[in-house]
Amino acid sequence: MPTTTFQVRKDHLATTRWHEQPDAPLAGPQVRVRIERFALTSNNITYAAFGDAMHYWRFFPADEEGWGHIPVWGFATVVESTHAGVPVGERVYGYFPMASSVVLTPVRVSPGSWFDGAPHRAELHPVYNQYVRCAADPFYTPDTEDVQALLRPLFITSWLIDDFLADNDFFGARVMLLSSASSKTAYGTAFQLAQRAGIEVVGLTSPGN
Numbered sequence: 001m002p003t004t005t006f007q008v009r010k011d012h013l014a015t016t017r018w019h020e021q022p023d024a025p026l027a028g029p030q031v032r033v034r035i036e037r038f039a040l041t042s043n044n045i046t047y048a049a050f051g052d053a054m055h056y057w058r059f060f061p062a063d064e065e066g067w068g069h070i071p072v073w074g075f076a077t078v079v080e081s082t083h084a085g086v087p088v089g090e091r092v093y094g095y096f097p098m099a100s101s102v103v104l105t106p107v108r109v110s111p112g113s114w115f116d117g118a119p120h121r122a123e124l125h126p127v128y129n130q131y132v133r134c135a136a137d138p139f140y141t142p143d144t145e146d147v148q149a150l151l152r153p154l155f156i157t158s159w160l161i162d163d164f165l166a167d168n169d170f171f172g173a174r175v176m177l178l179s180s181a182s183s184k185t186a187y188g189t190a191f192q193l194a195q196r197a198g199i200e201v202v203g204l205t206s207p208g209n
Contacts, residue, residue, distance in 0.1 A: 006098040007067045010057060013048050021063070023101070029083040030105050035096045038074025039149040041184070047071050055124060060097035069097035073153040075134070075145050076102075085109040093140070093148065094131035104131070112136045127156070151184055158188025166196065175200045182209035 002020045009015040026032060048070045051057040060069040078090045079101070086106045096102055107117030113136075115129045134140040139148070170176070176193055178186045181203025193201045 003102070004100045005062075005069060007062055008048060008070060010048075010051060010066060010068045013045070017067075019062075019067075024103075026080060026082045026103065028105070030081075030103055031078050031083055031086050032080040032101055032103050033076035033092065033096075034079045034101050035074060035076045035099055037145050037149060038072040038096060038098070039146075039153075040072060040098075041150065043154065043184070044070050044072055058124060059095065059121060059128060060099075060102065061120065069099065071095055071128070072098055074149045083109075086114060091134040092131040093134060093137070093152075095128045106131075151188070154184045155188040157185050158192060161185075161189050162192035162196075165193075170199060174198060175202060178203045181205040 002022050005019045005021075007017050007019050023032070047056040048068070051068060051070075056071055057068040059071050062068050073094070074096055075091060075093050076096060078086060078088050078092070081088050083106050086109065104116045105118045106114040108115045111133070113130050113132050115126065116131065121129050132140075165171075165176070176199055178190060178201065180186055181190070182205040186203065190201050190203065193199055
């Protein structure tokens with residue numbers, strides 16, 4: 001079966017193409033996952049716009065120079081495995097290319113998650129290399145996959161913002177101003193801040209939002 005990928009020109013993001021290539025046999029302890037659901041938002045366009053500066057193109061490199069795969073967050077099912085600790089049929093949440101499938105190399109396998117140990121990802125941030133095993137995830141339900149793919153990646157950022165501000169006693173402030181209140185990161189941050197006493201949250205956004 002061939003794998004279909006959606007590729008973009010790194011120097012001109014409006015130039016795109018579909019690319020097909022035959023599936024190669026798995027090499028060593030690897031898995032092939034079928035990507036079935038992912039979110040596409042302005043956050044993904046940021047991955048492309050900063051693809052070189054922040055190394056987002058390096059997660060899923062294209063075979064041809066000048067082309068790249070924009071990463072997305074979503075859900076996939078293991079359809080082929082040569083790794084004893086990751087069975088066929090397992091559903092995972094994590095970071096994928098816009099493609100019908102992708103080959104990953106599970107390492108640091110635990111009951112709750114595993115990481116992709118592909119050499120080209122070794123120096124990249126581990127938060128993008130972790131794959132959550134849905135069967136062991138207390139937050140997972142099949143009917144919330146759409147919402148989780150959309151909001152879960154940026155809620156980590158929201159949580160860290162709230163935690164950083166609280167650790168520093170909000171730098172003496174008692175009003176927190178969110179200057180992009182319609183963004184997903186702001187949603188999560190407002191949710192966290194609303195649970196803290198003594199802090200007023202004010203959001204700014206355009207009339208349309």
